[in-house]
Amino acid sequence: MEFPVSLQDIQTAHQRIVPYVHRTPILTSESVNEIAGCELYFKCENFQKVGAFKARGGVNAVLSLPEEQRKKGVVTHSSGNHAQAIAMAAKMAGIPAYIVMPKTAPEVKRKAVAGYGAQITLCEPTQQSREENAVRIQDETGATFISPYNDYSVITGQASCAKELMEDQPGLDAIIAPVGGGGLMAGTLLSVHYMDNKIDVYAGEPEGAKDTYLSMQTGEITKVDHPNSIADGLLASMGEKNFGIIKPLIKDVFLVTDQEIIEAMRLIWERMKIIIEPSCAVPMAALLKNKEVFAGRKVGMILTGGNVDLAKLPF
């Protein structure tokens, strides 16, 4: 099967972003391995720039734009890690960033985006208002819209994460990561497909936002009305470009409840002494719920981010 992103594309993207993002460490924990019944290798994107893997896709997308187009700036709508990633990438490139954020977004996130010098437009907390504002800004400024996930240059940037994981920890039997809009998952699947296709790739997904699970069952993108989960980074619906890659390549999608997510998050905080956000605990919860699938195997797990409000912890 032919994919719109080649191995060469992934390698080029990785070289492009290397000066701007961290090659994050891979951690292990004997006590977590004992609990999980397998050998876990944690790729720590919670230590990434802006605190999440989104830095990879954001930087690649901004730097991939042709110079003439790039200098007019970039625009996106996001209340979370993608907003910070685009703001940071634009600052690095010396171009304007226009970020549409719902006015309900936490002040700490607005401050972080503003700290990179981005121009923030506050909108109503609806998909419609976000999109309308983004389109208006595109029209007014000529800036290029960068989707958080439904974009091949974003997917190609996220692919560098699994590439590093396989390079730094050869011999994995499986990789598991969370799935929301599908940017990280599509990138992970492409890197595995080209570099070591004996590795099984699994997704963890919240019960309350199980559009990937449903889409895999029906064979076409199937949205969930009013997705809801403590894993607030995974509420987005699968993108079309993402699904075109995920559908033929993914091994399985495991669903987990919010309670299971909170318990997995706490386990990682307590045993590994690292801070991960709820969305990031989803694959750990999925693995603990499906131990028989992973028993005795070498499993790479992508810890996607560490941006959590310490004043609002679920435990």
Add this chain to the structure above:
Amino acid sequence: MEFPVSLQDIQTAHQRIVPYVHRTPILTSESVNEIAGCELYFKCENFQKVGAFKARGGVNAVLSLPEEQRKKGVVTHSSGNHAQAIAMAAKMAGIPAYIVMPKTAPEVKRKAVAGYGAQITLCEPTQQSREENAVRIQDETGATFISPYNDYSVITGQASCAKELMEDQPGLDAIIAPVGGGGLMAGTLLSVHYMDNKIDVYAGEPEGAKDTYLSMQTGEITKVDHPNSIADGLLASMGEKNFGIIKPLIKDVFLVTDQEIIEAMRLIWERMKIIIEPSCAVPMAALLKNKEVFAGRKVGMILTGGNVDLAKLPF
């Protein structure tokens, strides 16, 4: 000046414990550097076995005992990280560990110690009751008492931490660590003295337990009545053996309030996405309070531990 621990002793101890403890990573953070106004290199003992540097001294002390003596077991009194370190070391050595713990110790800590197969004796939460019980157990079993800090084999084990820091990050101008009983501080000073004595070594200490600060002023061990601080790992009074090393070698001791400790702890959690306990945030608080001392310098900071009760966070 001659010290009772030689460079050779430190090297031998390090080789002895290498198979049983982690060579912990050194992390850096550009955003923390910007705030601190210097180049910080964090030696992450919060990722150490048992979640704290105490594993180093505990393992060295247990494995340094002559075989005949060792097989009768080891005893200590501690409610914290030292208890776990001795219990773990004894398990590794296949010998009995007798741990006297105040009956007020959190159940999670009792469980952790019991998990290593140690025999726990609960006592009244007073120094007298702790010591009486430890002496009684020594008499009954012939086990060897291992002090948490006032012991040259413990100090020599802790010295391996700064040794690794200097080996893995050459060219430091200063090292800062917390001080309680003085085991880590004495070990750090000895390693620096023998390996690179151009490095200035500083201590951070809580205002509410400032016996090291007072002892440095008076020139002799000066205790504080009823020491009290959120940094509960630093309430112990300076040991005599420790002070004999600390007094001639330390550059300065900085005092910090509990509020400053909490702010520094939160800064590290938020910016670095790692979990450190309050005692471990003391040097960061001290550095932020004395920026002019460290301005523009390369500073190694020992992050001592990550054992914190997530249900009782100060923020």
